[in-house]
Amino acid sequence: MHSQRIIRSYSALFRKLQIISNIQRHKTQQVAEKIQIPSSFAADLAQIVGKHNVSTANAVREQHGHDESYHSIELPDMVAFAECTEQVSEVARLCNHHGIPLIPFGSGTGLEGGVNAVKGGVCLDLSKMTKIVSVNAGDFDCTVEAGVTRKTLNSYLRDTGLWFPIDPGADASLCGMCATSASGTNAVRYGTMRENTMNLEVVLADGTVFDTAGKGKRTKKTSAGYNLTNLFVGSEGTLGIITKATIRLYPQPEATISATCHFETVQAAVDSTVQVLQCGIPIARIEFLDEVSVDACNKFSKLNMKVAPSLFLEFHGNASGLEDQTKLVAEIVQANGGSNFVWAKDPEVRNHLWKARHEILYACMALKPGTKPYSTDVCVPISNLPKVITRTKEMIQEAGIIGPIVGHVGDGNFHVFYPVHPDDQETLAKVKDVSHKMALLALELDGTCTGEHGIGQGKRELLEREIGESGIKVMRHLKMALDPRGIMNPGKVFF
Numbered sequence: 102m103h104s105q106r107i108i109r110s111y112s113a114l115f116r117k118l119q120i121i122s123n124i125q126r127h128k129t130q131q132v133a134e135k136i137q138i139p140s141s142f143a144a145d146l147a148q149i150v151g152k153h154n155v156s157t158a159n160a161v162r163e164q165h166g167h168d169e170s171y172h173s174i175e176l177p178d179m180v181a182f183a184e185c186t187e188q189v190s191e192v193a194r195l196c197n198h199h200g201i202p203l204i205p206f207g208s209g210t211g212l213e214g215g216v217n218a219v220k221g222g223v224c225l226d227l228s229k230m231t232k233i234v235s236v237n238a239g240d241f242d243c244t245v246e247a248g249v250t251r252k253t254l255n256s257y258l259r260d261t262g263l264w265f266p267i268d269p270g271a272d273a274s275l276c277g278m279c280a281t282s283a284s285g286t287n288a289v290r291y292g293t294m295r296e297n298t299m300n301l302e303v304v305l306a307d308g309t310v311f312d313t314a315g316k317g318k319r320t321k322k323t324s325a326g327y328n329l330t331n332l333f334v335g336s337e338g339t340l341g342i343i344t345k346a347t348i349r350l351y352p353q354p355e356a357t358i359s360a361t362c363h364f365e366t367v368q369a370a371v372d373s374t375v376q377v378l379q380c381g382i383p384i385a386r387i388e389f390l391d392e393v394s395v396d397a398c399n400k401f402s403k404l405n406m407k408v409a410p411s412l413f414l415e416f417h418g419n420a421s422g423l424e425d426q427t428k429l430v431a432e433i434v435q436a437n438g439g440s441n442f443v444w445a446k447d448p449e450v451r452n453h454l455w456k457a458r459h460e461i462l463y464a465c466m467a468l469k470p471g472t473k474p475y476s477t478d479v480c481v482p483i484s485n486l487p488k489v490i491t492r493t494k495e496m497i498q499e500a501g502i503i504g505p506i507v508g509h510v511g512d513g514n515f516h517v518f519y520p521v522h523p524d525d526q527e528t529l530a531k532v533k534d535v536s537h538k539m540a541l542l543a544l545e546l547d548g549t550c551t552g553e554h555g556i557g558q559g560k561r562e563l564l565e566r567e568i569g570e571s572g573i574k575v576m577r578h579l580k581m582a583l584d585p586r587g588i589m590n591p592g593k594v595f596f
C-alpha cells in the first residue's frame with residue numbers, strides 16, 4: 102500500500118515536471134530565431150497577388166506590425182494585399198511550402214497584439230476584399246468578404262431596415278471581429294460574434310478552402326456535426342484565414358432611448374443591472390463606468406456627469422414598449438439608491454453619449470498625456486462582478502496607479518485602462534502585477550481571462566490556467582491537425 106502511494110506521488114510529480122518543461126520548451130520556441138526568407142520569395146508572392154500588392158517598405162511594415170495595444174511593434178518581413186480568396190489560398194500554400202509565418206491582418210484595431218509579427222514573415226492584409234457578397238433581407242443574414250468593416254456594412258444596410266448590431270467601438274473588419282470573437286456594448290441584447298456567425302469561408306495553412314458550415318449554408322440552427330464555425334471564431338488567425346463570413350442581421354429598432362444614472366457604490370450599479378435582467382427587460386446596452394472613467398469622459402468629451410459609479414443605458418423597441426421599459430428601469434435604479442436618471446430620445450444627445458463611451462480609451466490616455474493604453478478584459482458570472490471590481494479598485498489604489506474601469510456590466514465583462522508612459526518601467530511593472538492578480542481572481546471566481554479581446558501574446562499563460570492541461574492538449578491537437586507546420590500567426594494564443 103505504502104509503496105503504491107509513493108509511486109503515485111512520484112508519478113504525479115513527474116507529470117508536473119513534464120508540464121513545466123513543456124512550457125519552458127514552448128517559451129524557448131517563442132524566442133527562437135526569426136525565419137530566413139528565401140531571396141526568390143517576394144517575386145513568387147508578387148506572381149500571386151500582383152507586384153503592386155507586395156511591399157517590403159518600412160512604412161508599410163511598420164503600419165502592419167502593431168495594433169492598438171501597448172504590445173511593442175514587431176515587423177513582418179513583407180506585407181501582401183490579397184484581393185480574392187484564390188489569392189489567399191495561393192499565398193498560404195506558398196508560405197506553408199517554405200515554412201514562413203503568415204499573419205492575417207483585418208484593420209489592426211485589436212487590443213492584444215494579435216497582428217504583431219513576433220517571428221517576422223508575411224502579413225496578409227485583407228482590407229482590399231471589400232465585397233458585400235449577399236444580403237438576404239428576408240432571412241436576416243448577409244455574407245461579406247474579409248475586408249468589409251462593420252460601419253461600411255451598416256451604411257450599406259441603412260435602407261433595408263436591417264443592421265448588424267455587434268459594436269466594439271472601433272471600425273473593425275467583420276472577419277477580424279470573428280477572429281477575435283469580438284462583442285462590445287450591444288452584446289447584452291444581441292450576443293457576441295459567436296452567436297451571430299452562421300458560416301465562414303476559411304483558407305487553411307495548406308491552401309485548402311472550405312466553408313465551416315457547408316457551402317452556402319446559412320441557417321439559424323444546425324445539429325450537423327461539430328461546430329467548425331465556432332472553432333474559427335476566436336482563433337485569432339492561428340488556425341486559418343477567414344475570407345468570408347455569413348452573419349446574422351436584425352431589424353433596425355423603431356425607437357431608441359438612451360439614459361444615464363449614478364450610484365453610491367459599484368454594488369448598487371451591478372444590483373440594478375441584475376434586477377433589470379431579472380425583470381426580462383430587453384436592454385440593448387448597459388454600461389458601467391466608475392467615477393474615474395466618468396471624470397475622464399467629462400473632461401475629454403465635454404460631458405457634465407456626476408462623478409460617481411454610473412450606468413449608461415440604451416433601450417431599443419417601439420415607442421410604447423420603451424416607455425414601459427424606461428419607467429421600470431427608473432424604479433429599479435431608485436430602489437438601489439441611484440440618482441439623476443436622465444433619458445434622451447434626441448439622436449444628437451444619444452450619439453454624443455455613446456461617442457464619449459467609445460472614446461473612453463482616448464479620454465483615459467488624456468489623463469496622462471504621452472501614454473499608451475494597457476488594457477485588461479476579464480469576464481465573470483455577473484453575481485461575482487462586484488467582488489472582482491471592488492478588489493481590483495483596492496489593488497489599483499494600493500499600487501498608487503491610475504486605472505479607470507468600464508464594464509459591459511450586463512455580460513459580467515469589464516476593462517481597466519491603464520495609461521502608461523512607454524518608458525515608465527516602474528508603473529508598467531505595477532500595472533502588470535495588478536492585471537495579473539485581477540485575472541487570477543476572475544479565474545478563481547469561475548470567470549475567463551478575456552471576455553472579448555482575446556489571448557494574443559500577453560494571456561497565453563492565463564489561457565493554460567483557464568482551460569487546464571487536458572483542454573490545452575485538445576487545442577494543440579486541433580492546431581497540429583490544421584496547421585502542422587505552425588505557420589499561422591505563431592506566438593499567439595499558444596506558447
Ligand SMILES: Cc1cc2c(cc1C)N(C[C@H](O)[C@H](O)[C@H](O)COP(=O)(O)OP(=O)(O)OC[C@H]1O[C@@H](n3cnc4c(N)ncnc43)[C@H](O)[C@@H]1O)c1[nH]c(=O)[nH]c(=O)c1N2
Nearest residue numbers: 207208209210211215269273274277278283284338343553
Ligand atoms: C477604441 C477601441 C475600442 C474597442 C476595441 C478596439 C479599439 C481600438 N476593441 C478591439 C477590436 O476592435 C477587436 O479586437 C476587433 O475584433 C479586431 O478586428 P480587426 O479587423 O481590427 O482585427 P486585427 O487586424 O486587429 O486582427 C486581430 C486578430 O485577428 C486576426 N485576424 C484578423 N482578420 C482575420 C481574418 N480575416 N482571418 C483570420 N484571422 C484574422 C489577426 O491575425 C489578429 O490575431 C473591442 N473589442 C471588443 O470585442 N469589444 C470592445 O468593446 C472593443 N472596443
Ligand SMILES: O=C(O)C(=O)Cc1ccccc1
Nearest residue numbers: 462474475476477516517518
Ligand atoms: O471600450 C471598450 O469596451 C473596449 O473594449 C476598449 C478598450 C478596453 C480597454 C482598453 C482599451 C480599449
Ligand SMILES: [Mn+2]
Nearest residue numbers: 285509516553
Ligand atoms: Mn469592451
